Structures are given as structure tokens and as C-alpha cells.
Amino acid sequence: MKASDLLVAALEKEGVEYVFGIPGEENLDLLESLAGSPIELILTRHEQAAGFMAATYGRFTGKAGVCLSTLGPGATNLVTAAAYATLGGMPMLMLTGQKPIRSSKQGRFQILDVVDMMQPVTKYSRQLLSGAGIPSRLREAVRVAEEEKPGATHLELPEDVAQEEVDGIPIAPSSTRRPVPEEKAVRAAVEKLRAAKAPILVIGAGANRKLTSKMLTELVDTFGIPFMTTQLGKGVVDERSPHFMGCAALSSGDFVHRAIEAADLIVNIGHDVIEKPPFFMRTGGTEVVHVNFRSAEVDPVYFPQLEVVGDIANAIWQIKTGLANCPVYDCPRLREIKRHHDAHLAEGASDSRFPVYPQRLVADVRQVLPSDGIVCLDNGIYKIWFARNYLAHGPNTVILDNALASMGAGLPSAMAATLVNPGRRVLAVVGDGGFMMNSQELETAVRLGLDLTVLILNDAAYGMIRWKQADMGFRDYGLSYNNPDFVAYAGSYGAEGHRIASIEELAPTLERCLGAGGVHVIDCPVDYSENDRILHHEIQERSAAV
Numbered sequence: 001m002k003a004s005d006l007l008v009a010a011l012e013k014e015g016v017e018y019v020f021g022i023p024g025e026e027n028l029d030l031l032e033s034l035a036g037s038p039i040e041l042i043l044t045r046h047e048q049a050a051g052f053m054a055a056t057y058g059r060f061t062g063k064a065g066v067c068l069s070t071l072g073p074g075a076t077n078l079v080t081a082a083a084y085a086t087l088g089g090m091p092m093l094m095l096t097g098q099k100p101i102r103s104s105k106q107g108r109f110q111i112l113d114v115v116d117m118m119q120p121v122t123k124y125s126r127q128l129l130s131g132a133g134i135p136s137r138l139r140e141a142v143r144v145a146e147e148e149k150p151g152a153t154h155l156e157l158p159e160d161v162a163q164e165e166v167d168g169i170p171i172a173p174s175s176t177r178r179p180v181p182e183e184k185a186v187r188a189a190v191e192k193l194r195a196a197k198a199p200i201l202v203i204g205a206g207a208n209r210k211l212t213s214k215m216l217t218e219l220v221d222t223f224g225i226p227f228m229t230t231q232l233g234k235g236v237v238d239e240r241s242p243h244f245m246g247c248a249a250l251s252s253g254d255f256v257h258r259a260i261e262a263a264d265l266i267v268n269i270g271h272d273v274i275e276k277p278p279f280f281m282r283t284g285g286t287e288v289v290h291v292n293f294r295s296a297e298v299d300p301v302y303f304p305q306l307e308v309v310g311d312i313a314n315a316i317w318q319i320k321t322g323l324a325n326c327p328v329y330d331c332p333r334l335r336e337i338k339r340h341h342d343a344h345l346a347e348g349a350s351d352s353r354f355p356v357y358p359q360r361l362v363a364d365v366r367q368v369l370p371s372d373g374i375v376c377l378d379n380g381i382y383k384i385w386f387a388r389n390y391l392a393h394g395p396n397t398v399i400l401d402n403a404l405a406s407m408g409a410g411l412p413s414a415m416a417a418t419l420v421n422p423g424r425r426v427l428a429v430v431g432d433g434g435f436m437m438n439s440q441e442l443e444t445a446v447r448l449g450l451d452l453t454v455l456i457l458n459d460a461a462y463g464m465i466r467w468k469q470a471d472m473g474f475r476d477y478g479l480s481y482n483n484p485d486f487v488a489y490a491g492s493y494g495a496e497g498h499r500i501a502s503i504e505e506l507a508p509t510l511e512r513c514l515g516a517g518g519v520h521v522i523d524c525p526v527d528y529s530e531n532d533r534i535l536h537h538e539i540q541e542r543s544a545a546v
Helices: 003-013 024-037 047-061 079-088 114-121 131-145 183-195 211-221 255-264 313-320 334-346 358-368 382-389 410-420 432-437 439-445 463-471 488-492 503-516 531-544
Strands: 019-020 040-043 065-069 092-098 124-127 153-159 199-203 227-229 244-247 264-268 288-292 306-309 373-378 426-431 452-460 496-499 519-525
Touching: 003 024, 003 153, 019 047, 024 065, 024 092, 024 153, 040 410, 047 065, 047 079, 047 092, 079 114, 079 153, 092 114, 092 131, 092 334, 114 124, 114 153, 124 131, 131 153, 183 264, 183 306, 183 313, 199 211, 199 255, 211 313, 227 255, 244 255, 244 334, 244 373, 244 382, 255 334, 255 531, 288 313, 288 432, 334 531, 358 382, 358 503, 373 382, 382 426, 410 426, 410 432, 410 439, 410 452, 426 432, 432 452, 432 496, 439 519, 452 503, 463 531, 488 496, 488 519, 496 503, 503 519
Parallel strands: 019 040, 019 065, 065 092, 092 153, 124 153, 199 227, 199 264, 227 244, 264 288, 288 306, 373 426, 426 452, 452 519, 496 519
Antiparallel strands: none
């Protein structure tokens, strides 16, 4: 068989369902091999969008999403998506083409050292030097992408290697189990929890795994331990829980920071330094138990006194077992903070001003989406509002990027969410700036027949940076632009366009679009003018008074 056929057979052996991307002439042998495979090629309109889709597929499934590009500019367009996957802990495999490596007559045309270029933003980057090496290289690339911490890997397939005649068979994925934490470490964590009067769980990015979610839910429900999350930990435990203290969406001064100050033990689960620290340790302060797949990265503000290292779900199960017969925690101070936190979140949910205010926006979205509905956020100031105000009812129902925090990912990630979760309602919430960075993928969504609603928050500016510019006392300069007619723009791709003209129209329009099927684009004017008052002054004053 041809080496490209062997590569596709190896992808099939890994259970690959989709390859997202844009082929070039250096991929034509691989493209021909894919044409005879049950693997579906999802042809996108930009390689970056293909990478965002592959990474999001990996986030939902735990299996490496696969994306494809040609050499040179096609490969460079994948770099942002590679960083997005690696920082965000999403398994992804990139396949890029290359000119023949044994006899090329085109000089350096389009040729970059792509393997070396990908090294800083991947866990593994290699060139396939021969067809015989394909089974082992591909198995290793997928294994590395999927093991903790997940991330991006890369394989380059030169044109002449793809054409080789080879004998070989794919290597089947192995059955593996992660090491479990040491019993002594677990016992020490249990002793600290038994001695604590007001512990708090901090749930981070590494805890966002299906089995970990189940174990944490049982721990919280059984012993009533208060918990908070980072942005990438949202939804790991249902946030309607009476023990939910909030999400660390702001760097400091929020109600969740008052809760951390009131705790006498912090159990930090799945901590990842790619997120802003949810708290700062200080010498002589509250003790911290670190529960993670890996040991802590110690720095001046994070130096946990106890580390429980190994499979997180197993660690939580062992801790829950060790706490048997422990009384349910009753933390009056934390209950008081939660009462004030919840009251503050409720304010503004029925605000009737227009353009829409962020609190009302979040409330209306939560109202129309069912518990298993998925909201995919691009990057902008609205991400803070959703992190704070939107209660996630389950894991991966709020897809946001608090790692690379790249604009342009909202629409592609929502498309991948729709592919992976057919039948569930999916809403992309995007700023006008981020939307236009990958808006061409509306054509892809229409072509694929996806059921997807895109809510564009229109303020005709790079709003988050403009807000920070004003907050720092600088002139309003260099951040405003003009937008197309988004209704007409949607129609030009075959999608349905809608425009919100009053606040009363928002929830009914969202409900109608989400239930109608097909691709819908909603243009919604938004007002961020009170961001500074609410997110800075009001929250800090109110939380400080609790």
C-alpha cells in the first residue's frame, strides 16, 4: 500500500472521526487516501479555524482532534490553534505537508522548518522520514497529545514519503491507567480536612474531566464542602449547588476572594498556571493542599504545604472514602458571603435598558438554554460577565478560553461542539471583532448543515481593550471600526440573519433561533459603559463590606 494509505489506516485505528482542514498540493496523496476512508474531511475556510475545531473536539471527547494543512503558509496558520490547544489542555494532532525531501527541484519556495517552528507550541513535533515509520510515529503523537496534560502534537508528511510503497500495519492504542496517589498523601489530606472548620475546594482546569466531575460532585454533596472554580473549571460541579461560592473571573476583590480569605484550608484541585491565580499564598497564611496529576510548580505565590499527586478522580474518591462519618461542614461565614454574592449576581438580570447591558444578556442566555445547552465564548469583556454570572449546570457547557485567550475561536469551537453533541442546543457568543476574524466559517457551518446560533455583541470596537484604555486614563484612540450589515452578511452565506431592536426581543429571538434548526446569526447592540463601575468599584466595595 501507499504510505498515505497506511497513515489513514493508522488514523482509523485511533478512532478518528474527522479531519479538519485545508489540503494543498503536497497533501494530494493523503487526500486521495482519505477519500476511501470512513473518516470525514471537514473542509474549512481557514486553517486556524480547522485547528480551533480540532482542539475543541479534543476538549469534548478526550481524544486527539485531527487537523490538516499544507506546508508554508498553511502550516503557519495552525500555530495559533496549536498554542490554543497546548495551553488549554486540549488533545490535538496536526498533519502538515512538505515538498519531497529526497529530490526537490523548487529551491526554498514555501519551505519553512515547520517541525522546528512547532516545537515551542506543541508537546511533540516530528517529520515522517519514511513510510515504515508511520505506525509508531502516529501512535506516539496521539498518545502524547492525549496524556496529561493534553495538548497539540504535530507530524509532517513529505510528498515523496506519502507516495512510498510500504508494508506495515497500524499499532493499536494501548490500554493505560494513570498512577494513583500515594496512600500516605491522601491520608494526610483527609486529616487536614477533618481538622478544618471552613475548608474550600478550588476547582481548576485539570479537574475538567468526566470521572473527576462525578467524584467531586459526590464529595461536595456528601460533606457540604464549599467550592469555587477558575474559569476553566466552570461546570465541573453543577453551579446551582448550595455550596457554590462563585468563579474567579476577576483578579482580586470579588466575593470569591472574600470566601478564600475566610477559609481555614484550601484544597486546590487541578490547578494550572496558565490561568490567572485564583488566590495568592503568603507565608503563615492558610494552608493549601495541591491535588493534581503533577506536582506543583512552586513560585512566590504558590507553595502548597501538601501535594496529592496522581489521577485526580482517584484522589478525590480516596479522600471521600477517608472522610467517611465526618460531619457535614457548616461554615456560617462562607454561607454569609455566598448570600451576598448571589444577591449581587441577581442584580441587573431584568435591566430594561438598550443597547443590552451585560447582566441582562447573561440572564437571557441562561433562561433560553437548557441544562445541557452549550455556550461557546469568543474573547472579550463579555467573557468575564459569563464567567461570573452564568451558572453552568454541567461540565463543558461553558466553552471559554482562559489560557491563550485568542480571539476568533468562538465560532469554530461552537461548530465543533455541534458536531460532537448532535441534538443539543449550541450558542456561540462572540464580539464583533472576534467574529470577523473567522466569520468565513459561516459557509462551512451552512454547508455541513449544522444547527447553530451565533450571537454577535456589536459595539463597533475592540471593546475590552477600549475599556482598559479608558480605565487607564488614556484617550479613546485606535480601537473603533465599522461593521458590515450582519443580517445581510449572514444571508450571503445562506444563514438566517436577525437584528435585535429592543431588549424585549432578545430572549424570544434566541429561543426561536435555537429551536428552528439551521445556522442563525443575531446582531445585538451591547453597552459596556458600566463595566468599570460594576466590575471594579461596586464589586470591591460590596465584597469588602461583607
